[in-house]
Amino acid sequence: MQTRTLGSTGPAVSALGLGAMGMSGAYGAADRAESIATVHAALEAGVTLIDTADFYAMGHNELLLAEALRGRDRDSYTLSVKFGSLRGPGSEFGGHDGRPEAVKNFLAYSLTRLGTDHLDIYRPARLDPGVPIEETVGTIKEMIDAGHVRHIGLSEVNAETIRRAHAVHPIADLQIEYSLLSRAVEADILPTLRELGIGLTAYGVLGRGLISGHWSAGHVAGPGDVRGLSPRFSNGNVEHNLALVEALRRVAEAKGCTVAQLAIAWVAAQGRDIVPLIGARTRQRLAEALPATELNLTLDDFAEIEKAVPAGAARGDRYPSAHMSSLGVGN
Template sequence: MRTRTLGSTGPAVSALGLGAMSMSGVYGEADRVESIATVHAALEAGVSLIDTGDFYAMGHNELLLAEALRGRDRDSYRLSVKFGMLRGPGQEFGGMDGRPEAVKNFLAYSLNRLGTDHIDIYRPARLDPAVPIEETVGAIKEMIDAGYVRHLGLSEVDAATIRRAHAVHPVADLQIEYSLISRAVEAEVLPTLRELGIGLTAYGVLSRGLISGHWSPGHTGGPGDNRAFSPRFASGNVEHNLALVEALRRVAEAKGCTVAQLAIAWVAARGQEIVPLIGARTRERLAEALPAIELELTADDIAEIEKAVPLGAARGDRYPAAFMSGLGVGN
């Protein structure tokens, strides 16, 4: 497995990371045994970056990872944890809490659930509009100084917020959605990251399976699949978006790879500071994704890919309307 460094101050990690959210029911019921086997397969393949959030099924994901990672050398992997998203007992979202005292409280619970004495990269999941980012970051800096956190990360914030946070403590990386059909980061955020020496961990590189090459109209992950509420999967939009995937499939076939591999490779090719996160919850999907990092794309390949899926060609927002206001950038 190749490695990349998250910014000028962050850790060296595998060139592909594993996003664990889908192992906790967000896209329909997941198989616990298969999820753990997938984590093990990722580690054995050299994947060293694992991303989670304390609000993924209210701690379920952290407990699952603790089980999967038990007995492993703690220096052999890096844990990236998002915090601050408030949930109710019915799994409804209740906003963000970025107060310094809340930061330390969330961290204490995550350390306990994960069964570890430190988090490698700790980041607020979204910006709390009621709390200056300097205060939230200041609390994380205290936890870094105390040894409970190794590096500061951010998630889904704009360029101005990145600068303000970085002035308090060096930011290792920004986690944000980035894919062939979600390219808003390219305008201001990505240039800012490069200027400041900050890495980018890209989630949603397959747009929640939409551009994986495995989705079809009417498909569903079953009860609990949140894609039922996603504008890009809505009737009228999904057909248009899947037509883009079919155009991409023709490019992939000519390249001798799968659609998913081509979409992942495109994100990885955007820069050495970018680490795509693969949201695989089965060993089969992980095995398909891993070769993407070895796929070399020429300038002609990239031109063909972007001709198949032009900038701004997708229909529908990347989140339901209620969640779009909390994002630093749009689609």
């Protein structure tokens, strides 16, 4: 497994990271034993970056990871944790909380659930519009000084917010959606990150499975699967988007790889300051994703990929309309 460094001040991590959200029911029922086996397989394959959030199934994901990581050398993996998104008993969202006292409270619970004395990267999941980012980041800096956190990250914020946060304390990385279907970061955010020496961890590199090559027309999201609310999976939009996937499949077949491998490799090839997060829930999907880091894309490959999935070609927003206002960029 190759390694990459998150920005000029962040940790060295594997060239692919493991996103654990789907292991706690976000895409429908997940198998606990298989999830734990997938974490183990990822670690054994050299994956060191593991991403979670305290609100994934209201702490379930952190407890699952604690079980999967028990007994492992704490220095052998990097834990990236998001906080601040509020949930209700029925899983409804209640906004975002970035107040200093809330930051410390969220952190205390995460440390306990994960069974560790420190988090490697700690980041607000979204910007709290009622709290200056300087206050939120300043509090995480205090937690770094106290030894509870190693690095500060951000998630889904715009270029101005990145600059303001970075002025308080060096930011290791920005976590944001980036894929062949979601390229808004290229206009302003990616240049800003590179100017400031901040890395990018890209989630949604397979469009929540839409461009994995395994989603088909007529497939219906099951109970608890958030894709049932996604505009890109809705009737009318999904057919258009799957036509893009089929065009990409032809490029992948000519390259001798799967659609998923090609989509992951494309994101990874956008710069060594970018680390794709793979939301694999099973060892089978993990095994498919891992070879993507070894896939060498030529200029001709990039041209064919661009023809298959031009920038802005996806139909539908990447989140339901109620959530779009909290994002740093659109699609």
